[in-house]
Amino acid sequence: MALAVRTLFFAAYRDLVRTSELPLELADGATVADLVAELRSRGGPFAHLPPDPAVAVNRVYASASQPLGEGDEVALIPPVAGG
Amino acid sequence: MALAVRTLFFAAYRDLVRTSELPLELADGATVADLVAELRSRGGPFAHLPPDPAVAVNRVYASASQPLGEGDEVALIPPVAGG
Amino acid sequence: MIRADVVRGPIDTAEVLAGVGDAGDGAALLFVGTVRNHAGGRPVDGITYDAYEAMAREVLRAIAGEAAEILGTERVAVVHRIGTLKVGEVSVAIAVSSPHRAEAYEASRYVIEEIKKRLPVWKKEHYSSGEEAWVGGAVPAPVGPADHR
């Protein structure tokens, strides 16, 4: 079984990987940490993503161990600087 | 020797004694406490002034023991409620 | 640049705030005190503020100066209105501007707390019942401004 998710990139991460969105297929039961590992394993600029970035799943901050679901919107969140 | 001062009344104190200003002659060396005692001894509404009100001498808050000088502007200050 | 005023007409809060602005700062804070429609459970129509005006100006200037020390900038403006105000009208506006928001909050709060403690201003509440009364407040301590810090 496979799991399709949308991965979103913002600010410094978007500039790094040169895209704002990437569809990914992950193994069933994959977690946030698995997604990050999968991204980094693509090599090139993706290898420069941090190993434990802040991540939001469906617009809520998630821990690395959170399991992903079909169709989830997974955003890699660089250090924030609003205000 | 005598000492001439101006005494000012505001808000509830002015309503009480029915004047906003009163010239007073005090003995040389008189203090803030002496002035208050003198006022209260006049009787009538003046007797209802508190025995230890906040007092400003020349627009600066003063202690009861502060000596007064010729021409001082002495204000009896009811509890303040600005803002 | 420090502004400390006692005025008899309406206060333009936007103008008070604009007066402290500076392109080198990043944080500005405006406190606005207004006349409430109730006090101690009683409906209120308005308030008359009385003041020992000459002294109030001096005390307000001292408070603003002390706030500027907290703030680390001279960008402090405080305006207190006296006279008769209706419900919802602005009685006091305090604006501060600083590169540092922590100091902005601290300085702004300092000004309103010191006003309540030592500004020689009094208020008479006009109740909807037709009655009116002077409101009891704080008893100022017999010390110079510097000792208030």
Next chain:
Amino acid sequence: MIRADVVRGPIDTAEVLAGVGDAGDGAALLFVGTVRNHAGGRPVDGITYDAYEAMAREVLRAIAGEAAEILGTERVAVVHRIGTLKVGEVSVAIAVSSPHRAEAYEASRYVIEEIKKRLPVWKKEHYSSGEEAWVGGAVPAPVGPADHR
């Protein structure tokens, strides 16, 4: 009555403040964040704010709701601007209104501190030298809004 907006155009701070007003309150507080003309010792011409817009709206709404609990009233408005801003332009406005000034100060401060901690917004500084860089900030913790209290 709680307002939480992410906008692309200029923020009218007076309008944000007016929106929270209430005749039953006595204290209103407006925080205004503006673009500074310097950062880390370097002259700055402007800032571009980027955002994860859908999430930013939700987080801002959550923060405003938490502030309303501190405040004890629903009279909270917070507006954050995104896009490219020049020096002196308003990036964020926070207005609160309460019968109690202590709560007003606490709630206002809460909103700006939480924005800095967890609002998914980023800024790229445009230096007068022509260079530009994303500004590093806070790493949001993986917890729900309720745990932020």
